[in-house]
Amino acid sequence: xxxxxxGLKKIYKTYNRGSTFGEVVKSIFHRQMSEVHALKGxxxxxxxxxxIGFLGPNGAGKSTTLKILxxxxxxxxxxxxxxxxxxxxxxxxxxxxxGAVFGQKSQLVWDxxxxxxxxxxxxxxxxxxxxxxxxxxxxxxxxxxxxxxKQPTRNLSLGERMKCEFIMAMxxxxxxxxLDEPTIGLDVVAKDRIRxxxxxxxxxxxxxxxxxxxxxxVERLARRVILVNHGEVIFDDGxxxxxxxxxxxxxxxxSTSSPCNIEESNANGLRLIKRLSPNxxxxxxNTEKIDLSSLIRDIADRYGLRDLLVQELPIESVIxxxxx
Amino acid sequence: MNNSLPADxxxxxxxxxIGRSLRTAFAERAAYRGDxxxxxxxxxxxxxxxxxxxxLIYTSGSAFPGWSMQExxxxxxxxxxxxxxxxxxxxxxxxxxxxQAREGTFEITLLKPRSPLLLTIxxxxxxxxxxxxxxxxxxxxxxxxxxxxxxxxxxxxxFIFLFLSVFILFGFALILAASLFVWVGNGRVxxxxxxxxxxxxxxxxxxxxxxxxxxxxVIPLSMIALYPAEALLGRFSPMMFYAIPASxxxxxxxxxxxxxxxRYYAGGGG
Amino acid sequence: MKxxxxxxxxxxxxxxxxxxxxxxxxxxxxxxxxxxxxxxLAQIFIWHAVYAGRETLGGFTLSQMLFYYGASSVIYYLxxxxxxxxxxxxxRSGKFITYVLRPMxxxxxxxxxxxxxxxxxxxxxxxxxxxxxxxxxxxxxxPAEPFWAALSILFSFIILFLINYSTGILAxxxxxxxxxxxxxxxxxDLLAGVFIPLSFFPEIVQKALFFMPFQFISYVPVRVxxxxxxxxxxxxxxxxxxxxxxxxxxxxxxxxxxxxxFGIKRFTGVGA
Numbered sequence: 001x002x003x004x005x006x007g008l009k010k011i012y013k014t015y016n017r018g019s020t021f022g023e024v025v026k027s028i029f030h031r032q033m034s035e036v037h038a039l040k041g042x043x044x045x046x047x048x049x050x051x052i053g054f055l056g057p058n059g060a061g062k063s064t065t066l067k068i069l070x071x072x073x074x075x076x077x078x079x080x081x082x083x084x085x086x087x088x089x090x091x092x093x094x095x096x097x098x099g100a101v102f103g104q105k106s107q108l109v110w111d112x113x114x115x116x117x118x119x120x121x122x123x124x125x126x127x128x129x130x131x132x133x134x135x136x137x138x139x140x141x142x143x144x145x146x147x148x149x150k151q152p153t154r155n156l157s158l159g160e161r162m163k164c165e166f167i168m169a170m171x172x173x174x175x176x177x178x179l180d181e182p183t184i185g186l187d188v189v190a191k192d193r194i195r196x197x198x199x200x201x202x203x204x205x206x207x208x209x210x211x212x213x214x215x216x217x218v219e220r221l222a223r224r225v226i227l228v229n230h231g232e233v234i235f236d237d238g239x240x241x242x243x244x245x246x247x248x249x250x251x252x253x254x255s256t257s258s259p260c261n262i263e264e265s266n267a268n269g270l271r272l273i274k275r276l277s278p279n280x281x282x283x284x285x286n287t288e289k290i291d292l293s294s295l296i297r298d299i300a301d302r303y304g305l306r307d308l309l310v311q312e313l314p315i316e317s318v319i320x321x322x323x324x
Numbered sequence: 325m326n327n328s329l330p331a332d333x334x335x336x337x338x339x340x341x342i343g344r345s346l347r348t349a350f351a352e353r354a355a356y357r358g359d360x361x362x363x364x365x366x367x368x369x370x371x372x373x374x375x376x377x378x379x380l381i382y383t384s385g386s387a388f389p390g391w392s393m394q395e396x397x398x399x400x401x402x403x404x405x406x407x408x409x410x411x412x413x414x415x416x417x418x419x420x421x422x423x424q425a426r427e428g429t430f431e432i433t434l435l436k437p438r439s440p441l442l443l444t445i446x447x448x449x450x451x452x453x454x455x456x457x458x459x460x461x462x463x464x465x466x467x468x469x470x471x472x473x474x475x476x477x478x479x480x481x482x483f484i485f486l487f488l489s490v491f492i493l494f495g496f497a498l499i500l501a502a503s504l505f506v507w508v509g510n511g512r513v514x515x516x517x518x519x520x521x522x523x524x525x526x527x528x529x530x531x532x533x534x535x536x537x538x539x540x541x542v543i544p545l546s547m548i549a550l551y552p553a554e555a556l557l558g559r560f561s562p563m564m565f566y567a568i569p570a571s572x573x574x575x576x577x578x579x580x581x582x583x584x585x586x587r588y589y590a591g592g593g594g
Numbered sequence: 595m596k597x598x599x600x601x602x603x604x605x606x607x608x609x610x611x612x613x614x615x616x617x618x619x620x621x622x623x624x625x626x627x628x629x630x631x632x633x634x635l636a637q638i639f640i641w642h643a644v645y646a647g648r649e650t651l652g653g654f655t656l657s658q659m660l661f662y663y664g665a666s667s668v669i670y671y672l673x674x675x676x677x678x679x680x681x682x683x684x685x686r687s688g689k690f691i692t693y694v695l696r697p698m699x700x701x702x703x704x705x706x707x708x709x710x711x712x713x714x715x716x717x718x719x720x721x722x723x724x725x726x727x728x729x730x731x732x733x734x735x736x737p738a739e740p741f742w743a744a745l746s747i748l749f750s751f752i753i754l755f756l757i758n759y760s761t762g763i764l765a766x767x768x769x770x771x772x773x774x775x776x777x778x779x780x781x782x783d784l785l786a787g788v789f790i791p792l793s794f795f796p797e798i799v800q801k802a803l804f805f806m807p808f809q810f811i812s813y814v815p816v817r818v819x820x821x822x823x824x825x826x827x828x829x830x831x832x833x834x835x836x837x838x839x840x841x842x843x844x845x846x847x848x849x850x851x852x853x854x855x856f857g858i859k860r861f862t863g864v865g866a
Contacts, residue, residue, distance in 0.1 A: 072434045073590055088590070096437035105429045109348060111355040120348055123341040124436050124443070152355065362773030370780050373789050380794040384652050386644045512625045519632035526636075530643035 002176070002207060003046035003069070008078035010039040010064050010231075038064045039075065040231040048175070051198070051208045053222030053239075057323055061231040062211055063180075069209070070178055071095055083175060096125060099174035103181030106153075106161070107168050114149040114156075114164040118171060125172035132171065139167045142197055159190030166197060176207045183217055195220050215315050225315075229323050243312050245322070248287040251311045252295075255280050257304030262295075270295070279306075284313075341438070345446035353451050360452065368455035371407065374525050375400045375463070388527045394470040395557060396527060401467050402556075403525050403549035405460030406486060410493035412457065416448025417441075418513060421501040426509045430589065440586060444501070474556040481555035485564075488571040489548045495578030496521075502578075502585035524548040528563075540567040547571045604698065605706040612710030623718040630667050630723050634731065637663045652794045653824060662791055664733045665819045666812055670788075671719040673751045673811070675708045678778075681762025682771045685861070694862070701759060701854065708755055738821025742832045746818040749839045754811045756846040757782060763850075766857035787813035792825055800826035810842045 013033050039061045046052055056062045067073035068080060071087030071094050080087055085094045108117045122132045140146045143163040148156060156164070162182065169177060179198070183191045191214075198221055202208055210222060218225065218239075225242050227235035235242065251273070254260060259278035263270050269289030274282040285295060292310070299305055353360050375397050382393040421444060424430040433440050433447075468474075474482065500513045524545040528536045539546040540563040547567045554560070616623075638660060645656040654662060681704065684690040693700045727733045737743035761778045765771050783789065785808035792803055792813050803809055804825050814835055817823040823835045830838070 067431065070431070070435055072431045091434070092437045095435050098435075100432075100435055102432070105427075105432060107432055109352060112348060112351045116348055116351060120344050123337065123344040124438055126337045356770045359768070359770035359773045363776060364773075366773055366776040366780060370776070373780070373784060376784075377790045380790055381644055381651075384794055386648060386651050388643055389646050510622060510625075512622055512629070515629050516625060519629040522633055522636045523639075526640060527643075530639040 001045045002048040002083060003044075004079075004081045005042055005044050005065075005069070006079040008039050008042040008065065008068065008080065009037075009076045010061075010068070010073075011076045012036040012038055038231055039068075039078075042078070042228070042231075042233055044226055044233060044236055046207065046209070048207055049202065049205050050224060051202045051222055052210065053218040053225040054209055054211045054228070055218065055225060055319060056228035060229045062228050065228065066178060066180065066209075066211060070098065070100060096172065097174055098176045098178065099169035099172070100178040101162075101165050101169045101180065101182050103162070103184040106165065108153045108161065108164055110153050113152055114145075114161075114168070117153075117164075117168060118149070121168055121171050127172055131173075135171055135173060136167070139170060142200065143167065143193070159186050159193075162186060162190065162194060163197075166194065170201070170206075174206070176209065177201075179208060179210045179212070181212050181214075182210070183212070183214055191216075215319070219315060227319065227322055234322055239315070242315055242318055245318050249313045250285050250287055250292065251313060252283045252285055253281075253307075253309040253311070254283065254299060254305070255307035256299065257306055260299065260303045262299055262302070279303075338442075341442075342446065345449055349449040349451055364452050364455045367452055368459040371404050371456055371459065374403075388530060390529050391527045394467050395553075398464070398467045398471065398556065399527065399549050399553040400525050401460060401463035402486070402489075402553045403460075404456055405464055406489040406493060406548055406552070408453065408455075408457030408460040409486075410490045410497070412450045412453030414445060414448075414494045414497040415453065416450040417444045418448070418497055418500045418504070420444050420448040421504045422509070422511070422513070425504045425589075434590065441582065468556065471557065475558060478555050478558050481560070481564075482552050484568075485547060485552035485555055488544075488568065489552055491575045492544055492548055492571050495575040498578035498582040502581045505585040505589050521545070521548070524550065526550075537563060540564070541570040544570045544574055601702070604702070605709065608703055608706035609710030609713065612707040613714050616711050616714050620714070620718055623715060624722070626671060626719040627722050627726065630671070630719075631726050631730070634663055634667055634727075638731070652791055654791065654793075658820065659791075660731075660733060661735070661820060662816060664727050664731070664735050665816045666788060668720055668724050668727065668735055669747060669750065669812065669815050669819065671715055671723060672712065672747055673754050673815075674715075675711065675755055675758055677704050677708060677755055677758040678761040678771075678775050680704065680707075681759060682765035682775070685762075685765040686769070690861070694858075701850070704759060705755055708751075712751070735819075737819045739818070739832055742836050743815070743819045746815040746836050746839060749836070749843050750811055750815040752843050753807060753839075753846050756843075756850045757807065757811065760846075760850050760853050763853045763857045766860045782808055782811065785809070786811040787816065797826055804828070807842055807846055810839045814839050 012035070014036055042061070042065055054062060054066070064073065068075050069082065069087060071091045074088040082094065083097055087094050108114050109120075118136060121127075122129075127135075140149060143166065145160060145163050145167070148160050149164055149167075153161060153164070166182075182198075183194055186194065195217065198208060198210075202221075208221075210217060212218065222239060224238050225235065226233060235245070254262075256279045260281055263272040263281070263283060269286040271284040272281060273284050276282070285292065296305070296308065378388075378396050378400060379393070381387070382396070387393070388396050421430070424433065430440075433443050436443060496517055500517060503513065504510060520543075523531075523539065528539070528546060528550055531539065536546070544567045546563070547570075551564045551567060554564070641656060641659050645651060645659070649655060651659070681690075681700075684693065690700075693703065696703075724735055727735050757778075761771070761775055764774060768774065785792075785803055785806060787809065792800060792809060795803065809825065813825070814823070818832055818836060821832070823830050823832060
């Protein structure tokens with residue numbers, strides 16, 4: 001086990017200052033304290049080389065957990081062991097082996113070329129020049145930024161900058177990389193490139209923990225999802241399991257020759273999601289209750305089938321359900 | 325990847341880091357050349373206001389009792405010199421923390437396998453502040469030329485006191501930066517500092533005896549410029565020597581407060 | 595007449611919003627209660643020492659000198675602004691374009707902001723500091739001639755705004771204005787008598803300073819407050835110097851307007 005988290009709890013103390021003038025004055029003399037239970041007992045473990053999607057609504061305890069995992073925050077109680085180290089107790093030794101990319105916090109210096117920031121990281125992480133040059137060559141080749149990195153950061157587009165942020169995070173060959181909204185604001189092509197890069201590095205053995213609200217990222221990259229809400233883990237399993245959480249449901253988009261009302265005859269296991277016209281419907285089908293091929297034959301026989309699309313339940317709806 | 329480097333390779337790598345940081349600081353500032361030259365010059369002239377006022381006081385026929393004009397100006401020249409060393413090195417840190425505490429980006433510093441203090445200082449290296457150093461050296465040389473040469477004891481004491489002076493200013497920088505973790509976004513920190521440091525630029529005789537002791541052992545403001553100047557002038561006093569441990573304690577207090585604030589930040593305060 | 599009423603309504607609205615905006619930062623303003631008196635305390639020590647065995651210096655007695663610095667301090671809290679920083683920030687970040695799109699002069703808008711901000715400053719800076727001067731330093735800062743003092747302070751309020759605003763306009767031409775703003779602020783304060791009364795400067799310098807706009811920011815209103823005006827050996831009556839100050843306001847208005855026209859041409863010319 002590369003990462004092990006046990007019984008993680010985090011309680012924040014906040015002071016209520018009050019909103020009316022009277023309350024504010026009172027608060028100068030006696031501060032009312034309230035406790036926020038950000039984490040109520042988080043457990044999970046991650047093996048080397050996994051690619052985990054770490055999801056949850058804002059305020060769920062996601063960022064708190066991540067900060068603890070990266071050694072930046074220490075918990076109220078609980079244990080974390082990563083690479084045999086305790087992140088916040090052995091911070092310097094630990095962070096030398098991890099990397100992080102923040103979609104919204106840049107690590108590059110704005111007015112100078114990224115390559116200068118890279119060399120700064122070389123000095124900070126104490127990377128030997130031979131090893132540094134090899135790694136830099138490999139990463140710039142993979143992401144195609146060899147010439148770009150010599151221009152001041154402010155001249156680069158967002159996509160180009162994110163590629164450089166990734167390089168910055170991986171120059172010291174970290175074993176684990178934390179990604180926080182890495183594709184935010186990027187165009188489709190750039191997103192694709194970044195995802196390919198992450199996949200390639202993951203195949204080479206780097207563990208990734210991905211935090212994002214972009215579920216395309218999750219569907220494309222993650223094989224396992226940990227869902228956090230109200231300070232607790234509410235789901236921890238593979239993506240396929242996530243999709244099948246509410247039973248083996250499939251979405252059927254059907255276009256028929258004559259008006260279709262199949263949902264009336266199959267009340268159990270079939271649900272109408274959307275009716276676009278008398279001949280076009282979107283149905284949710286529970287394949288544990290209804291045989292999919294007989295259903296399709298049934299629709300074709302009764303109404304005449306013009307077009308058919310069978311899809312998995314989108315994770316978005318599963319997650320929304322789980323978060324309720 | 326090698327985590328356990330032999331001791332001297334470690335020292336070398338810190339020097340390497342400092343070297344890299346200096347290059348980055350230069351490159352960053354050079355991105356706006358014209359403004360840099362102007363800012364560089366102006367920050368020097370701003371510091372000349374106090375000596376100018378002193379000059380005008382003396383030319384209008386008055387004086388600080390017991391101090392000739394050159395002697396009084398020497399205090400202010402030493403002040404400029406000490407600031408010239410401390411500001412480019414230590415005070416950029418205050419503005420880095422100001423921004424990072426406000427935007428929540430201090431985490432990035434904590435994600436690196438180095439002392440956060442070292443990284444923040446290096447990130448904040450300010451080439452612009454060097455104008456004070458050059459100006460301070462110039463002013464000290466100019467004022468000393470009109471005064472009798474200091475003795476060997478004077479020079480030795482001067483350098484010891486100057487060293488302590490820089491550390492006191494470093495201590496102030498640590499306290500200011502630490503305060504920004506609690507009073508996030510307080511842009512007036514430098515004004516607060518200036519309103520304290522103003523008392524360090526004048527002859528001790530303008531204060532009561534009690535206050536002079538206060539500026540020697542409670543908050544050693546007099547060690548910043550007055551005592552190093554007095555050392556050069558051969559005017560030694562018992563207060564000076566009590567100020568030596570006081571200066572070290574003050575710096576220690578600043579360092580302690582900084583460490584406490586980092587812990588507060590990492591504990592999720594605020 | 596209607597136009598004036600409209601303008602007044604806008605002014606009130608902007609000032610009120612700015613007041614509320616800054617009220618969230620009251621505690622920042624309260625720092626002035628430490629900073630201002632601390633600087634003044636240093637002056638007390640300095641001048642007490644310098645005046646040992648003398649009656650007058652630079653045309654002031656000791657109590658007059660301290661009154662000078664006290665008055666400078668409180669007048670500063672009535673008239674200060676950072677219109678230069680605000681404007682250059684808007685231009686640099688590109689947010690300025692939202693103001694070009696409004697049917698309102700940005701200068702007037704910024705001026706209304708200053709009024710709102712200074713009203714807050716009146717309550718959280720001027721009054722507390724004035725009280726500290728009265729009770730702690732035992733210096734009652736009362737103007738010799740209240741009407742002229744008020745008028746002079748009003749002119750100073752406007753002139754300082756125009757000077758700072760003009761400095762901000764430089765951002766149309768320069769990418770970074772930190773250096774030049776620092777220089778202008780330094781000269782402005784030095785030549786306005788903030789650090790030392792202007793009567794200490796050599797007479798030739800004083801003569802030159804008379805014709806520059808800086809004295810009208812601080813030196814003139816402080817002198818009017820004290821009740822007697824003198825510079826370069828010229829003694830001028832209070833009503834007359836305030837009248838001259840009024841002319842300086844008009845000159846600065848014209849100057850700022852010209853600078854603005856050039857600046858905005860450059861801005862829109864670059865392609866908005």
